[in-house]
Amino acid sequence: xxxxxxxxxxxxxxxxxxxxxxxxxxxxxxxxxxxxxxxxxxxxxxxxxxxxxxxxxxxxxxxxxxxxxxxxxxxxxxxxxxxxxxxxxxxxxxxxxxxxxxxxxxxxxxxxxxxxxxxxxxxxxxxxxxxxxxxxxxxxxxxxxxxxxxxxxxxxxxxxxxxxxxxxxxxxxxxxxxxxxxxxxxxxxxxxxxxxxxxxxxxxxxxxxxxxxxxxxxxxxxxxxxxxxxxxxxxxxxxxxxxxxxxxx
Amino acid sequence: xxxxxxxxxxxxxxxxxxxxxxxxxxxxxxxxxxxxxxxxxxxxxxxxxxxxxxxxxxxxxxxxxxxxxxxxxxxxxxxxxxxxxxxxxxxxxxxxxxxxxxxxxxxxxxxxxxxxxxxxxxxxxxxxxxxxxxxxxxxxxxxxxxxxxxxxxxxxxxxxxxxxxxxxxxxxxxxxxxxxxxxxxxxxxxxxxxxxxxxxxxxxxxxxxxxxxxxxxxxxxxxxxxxxxxxxxxxxxxxxxxxxx
Numbered sequence: 001x002x003x004x005x006x007x008x009x010x011x012x013x014x015x016x017x018x019x020x021x022x023x024x025x026x027x028x029x030x031x032x033x034x035x036x037x038x039x040x041x042x043x044x045x046x047x048x049x050x051x052x053x054x055x056x057x058x059x060x061x062x063x064x065x066x067x068x069x070x071x072x073x074x075x076x077x078x079x080x081x082x083x084x085x086x087x088x089x090x091x092x093x094x095x096x097x098x099x100x101x102x103x104x105x106x107x108x109x110x111x112x113x114x115x116x117x118x119x120x121x122x123x124x125x126x127x128x129x130x131x132x133x134x135x136x137x138x139x140x141x142x143x144x145x146x147x148x149x150x151x152x153x154x155x156x157x158x159x160x161x162x163x164x165x166x167x168x169x170x171x172x173x174x175x176x177x178x179x180x181x182x183x184x185x186x187x188x189x190x191x192x193x194x195x196x197x198x199x200x201x202x203x204x205x206x207x208x209x210x211x212x213x214x215x216x217x218x219x220x221x222x223x224x225x226x227x228x229x230x231x232x233x234x235x236x237x238x239x240x241x242x243x244x245x246x247x248x249x
Numbered sequence: 250x251x252x253x254x255x256x257x258x259x260x261x262x263x264x265x266x267x268x269x270x271x272x273x274x275x276x277x278x279x280x281x282x283x284x285x286x287x288x289x290x291x292x293x294x295x296x297x298x299x300x301x302x303x304x305x306x307x308x309x310x311x312x313x314x315x316x317x318x319x320x321x322x323x324x325x326x327x328x329x330x331x332x333x334x335x336x337x338x339x340x341x342x343x344x345x346x347x348x349x350x351x352x353x354x355x356x357x358x359x360x361x362x363x364x365x366x367x368x369x370x371x372x373x374x375x376x377x378x379x380x381x382x383x384x385x386x387x388x389x390x391x392x393x394x395x396x397x398x399x400x401x402x403x404x405x406x407x408x409x410x411x412x413x414x415x416x417x418x419x420x421x422x423x424x425x426x427x428x429x430x431x432x433x434x435x436x437x438x439x440x441x442x443x444x445x446x447x448x449x450x451x452x453x454x455x456x457x458x459x460x461x462x463x464x465x466x467x468x469x470x471x472x473x474x475x476x477x478x479x480x481x482x483x484x485x486x487x488x489x490x491x492x493x494x
Contacts, residue, residue: 249407
């Protein structure tokens with residue numbers, strides 16, 4: 001387990017006076033970093049789960065041109081919303097991964113019983129989830145945007161908006177994941193809980209790219225997206241931690 | 250000798266004492282609601298003059314505006330009771346929040362539908378995706394999410410607390426709806442009624458709207474208390490409340 005003995009004096013001495021480095025006290029930051037690394041490591045052991053969401057994004061985004069006839073003008077007009085909605089749905093599909101497997105084998109309870117602040121543990125888990133689910137989307141979305149005939153400027157703004165947006169989506173989605181922990185057939189329930197809260201992120205994120213399409217500056221929408229991200233960064237871990245306590249009592 | 254005024258603030262916080270109190274309040278509120286809504290509709294349909302710009306079609310305002318006000322107000326009250334439940338761990342607070350949700354959702358739905366019926370003749374469209382309509386729609390989704398979460402969790406304790414957290418998280422939407430007409434350029438008209446300025450509409454129309462609003466308020470109280478009484482009975486499966494002890 002990651003939880004180090006934070007209260008031991010630095011370096012317990014053995015009989016012969018050597019300092020043992022194994023049980024050195026770890027600073028709070030390195031403990032949290034260990035949680036982050038551990039979550040990423042565990043998730044990567046089931047690579048298919050991580051990759052599945054990534055491929056869902058690519059496949060689902062490709063469905064729209066097939067469904068609408070491949071008129072380039074129409075494609076570039078609908079690309080911002082299609083890409084954003086598909087990214088949003090991909091993020092939503094992977095939400096259960098944040099807490100579910102740890103809840104199932106009891107690790108989550110141990111984490112909550114430790115002396116680390118629950119809020120920070122939750123934040124690290126969300127970051128680990130974002131690095132594996134959100135960040136790949138940010139990197140691949142411009143490539144898919146090329147398929148949709150987006151201009152370079154639109155692709156840049158798309159990448160920036162998705163960078164901020166997917167992090168906000170992971171944060172807000174964690175609230176839904178924590179609330180529905182352990183409930184049978186949660187797939188659609190998470191969607192109902194979380195999609196209304198996702199709508200501002202979608203409106204501002206896709207709005208930024210749409211602004212570039214019509215020649216206006218994306219700064220307004222991007223600033224509002226940043227504001228939503230800032231609020232989510234502060235309040236989502238609090239709400240998720242509260243929901244986890246409720247689920248685990 | 251000092252006499253202290255000893256008020257038990259939590260006297261009605263138990264279902265056992267609240268049940269008969271609610272029973273006494275309901276008939277008064279129901280009758281008051283019926284009278285006021287009838288009077289308000291009378292004002293709205295017969296007394297208020299024909300509008301200069303909109304003709305007769307504007308009269309739907311007497312249902313649309315009060316129900317929109319209450320969709321937001323009831324959500325805030327629900328969030329308040331949810332937070333009271335989380336703070337004091339009082340079952341009755343959770344029951345009140347659960348009872349408010351259906352009425353709030355109904356008012357949201359009525360506001361959206363009456364708004365569409367008004368919008369078609371006035372704006373030419375059943376629906377536009379402007380800020381106020383979109384955020385009111387989100388409010389409906391939030392109410393639906395509240396129901397779904399409650400229904401999905403079997404353990405009543407956990408269901409109460411989880412949906413309380415959800416109600417609090419969603420409460421941020423209400424100020425967004427309220428201020429949306431100020432913050433964005435929307436097709437929906439701005440606020441004509443404000444606490445700080447004189448109203449921008451004829452006195453008769455304002456009177457009709459206020460009468461309908463108070464009527465809706467009394468209706469909400471009556472129906473919510475009825476729902477809470479049913480919930481109290483459902484949860485008290487052994488009817489321990491009525492046992493003589």
